[in-house]
Structures are given as C-alpha cells and as structure tokens.
Amino acid sequence: MIKLVSFDLQGTLSDAGYSNKFWLEYLAEHKAFFKEIGVYDYRYYDDSYWVGNLREVMKPYTPRLDEEFLNFIATIKLPKIILSTTTKDFIELELGERQRLFDKCLSSLNDFGIAGKTPEVYEKVADMFGVKTSEILHIGDNLEMDIINAEKAGCQTVYYQGNVKQTIGEIKCKMKL
Secondary structure (H helix, E strand, O other), rough: OEEEEOHHHHHHHHOOOHHHHHHHHHHHHHHHHHHHHHOOOHHHHOOOOOOOOOHHHHHOOOEEOOOOHHHHHHHOOOOOEEOOOHHHHHHHHHHHHHHHHOOOEEEEHHHHOOOOOOEEEEEEEEHOOOOOOOOEEEEOOOHHHHHHHHHHOOOOOEEEEOOOOHHHHHHHHHOOO
C-alpha cells in the first residue's frame, strides 16, 4: 500500500528548459570545469559552488510547470514530496508558490549530503517519514536515479516519459484510485 508519493521536479513536473538554462547553458559557457565532473559529485548539483547569486543568474528565465500534472497532484490525499537532486534554493526558485502542494521539498544534496538520488536517499526518505521504502511511490524522468535507484531501494516507481495523461493513469493504477 502506498503511503507517500514522491515526485522528481526537473524534467518531470517542470519543463527541463529552466534548469537547463543554468546547468547546460550558463555553466557550460562560464565554467568549463563543470562538464568534467560526474553526476554523483556534489559540485554538479550545488549551485552555490558555481555562482554567488542564483536568483540573479536565473532572473531572465521563467520556469514552465505542467499545470495538468500539478492540478492532479493537488487531488492526491496522501503525503506528497518533491525529491530532487538540485538544491533547495533551486527548488524554491523553480516551484515558487507551488511548493504548498507538497508536504516537504527535499534536496538529496542539502537534506542528506548525497549527490544524486542513490538507493540510500530513498531509504533516508522512508526513515524520515516513518514508512517502508515499498510504501513509497516515486515518479520521475531519469531512468537511473528516479527508477533504477528507487527500485533498488524497494520503492514503487512510475517512469515519466513526457506523457502527462499516461503518467497520471499509471499513478492512479499504482495507488489503486
């Protein structure tokens, strides 16, 4: 039985374009070293490592959140969280007022000191909420971090591949709605 629903943010609830402006365009242009580090290195996700004022860098850009997905999430009666590899500052910038839809917004980096969503991150989330990993349903777009690592930890998953209606249907099926 599902007791906690966990959502990835970038590329799942929001268009990856906003975060790509920073991670793939700004950093690629301003910080050549960025391309050399791996996705399990904390520096990869730590915007404060790269820039002093994230808000100023991101001011020209507007995040695009999927309204249909967010409206569906608002109807879920179970505890809901954001579980992201990005920092809390970036989550706040990207979600804005929409953070209120979630019981908690977690950053693997800020909350657990772990770069990337490893199986250990999912185990820590389960401990934090007093549930078994098998009682967590995680939805995300990254095959390795959102699906494979979540399943290694024992979580149930839904792989988001750009089709909101299909994903909502899969979530309903897993939650037996």
